Amino acid sequence: MTERQIRIADRLLGILVEHDGRVNKDSARSLLLKEFAERMDRIDINFVFDTLINDYKLVALLGEGWLRLTPEGQKMAHRGMKNYQRKLSIKEWWKESKTAAILISLVSTLIGSLITVLITALLG
Numbered sequence: 001m002t003e004r005q006i007r008i009a010d011r012l013l014g015i016l017v018e019h020d021g022r023v024n025k026d027s028a029r030s031l032l033l034k035e036f037a038e039r040m041d042r043i044d045i046n047f048v049f050d051t052l053i054n055d056y057k058l059v060a061l062l063g064e065g066w067l068r069l070t071p072e073g074q075k076m077a078h079r080g081m082k083n084y085q086r087k088l089s090i091k092e093w094w095k096e097s098k099t100a101a102i103l104i105s106l107v108s109t110l111i112g113s114l115i116t117v118l119i120t121a122l123l124g
Contacts, residue, residue, distance in 0.1 A: 001051065006081045008036055008048045013069070013077035016059065022068040025049075025061075056084070 001009065015028050032045050049067075052059040058073030069077060076084045 001048075001081065001085070002044070004036070004041070005044050005048050005051075006085075008032060008041070008044055009052060009081045011035060012048060012052065013058065013073065013081075016067065016069045016073070017077045021074060022062055022066055025065050025067050028067060058084070 011032060012028060015031055016023055029045060029049075033042070036045065049059075052073070053061065053067075056073075057070055058076055059067050060070050060073075062068040
């Protein structure tokens, strides 16, 4: 997300918090358009809605015309999008680190087994 999209996302999450975790989608869009009035902001606002709903799952649709904060969205609304993205990148790094550790462990086990077989063959 761009800096502007992060600001829009933070504001949308703030609007949801101000309205007890739920808000009419059109009302939220109107409030955002008043604050972010540049030409490209309409596209960014739509992008942010889609990203928060489908990718990050911080916001969910409530019927046809309403938005609501998910439990994760409720937590992240107070922390901000930058912190949320940082948290996601740390989780991804940790997942990759665990995968690498498992692979190293498997390779070490295979090498140990191979050495054992070779020593047994040489001595036996």
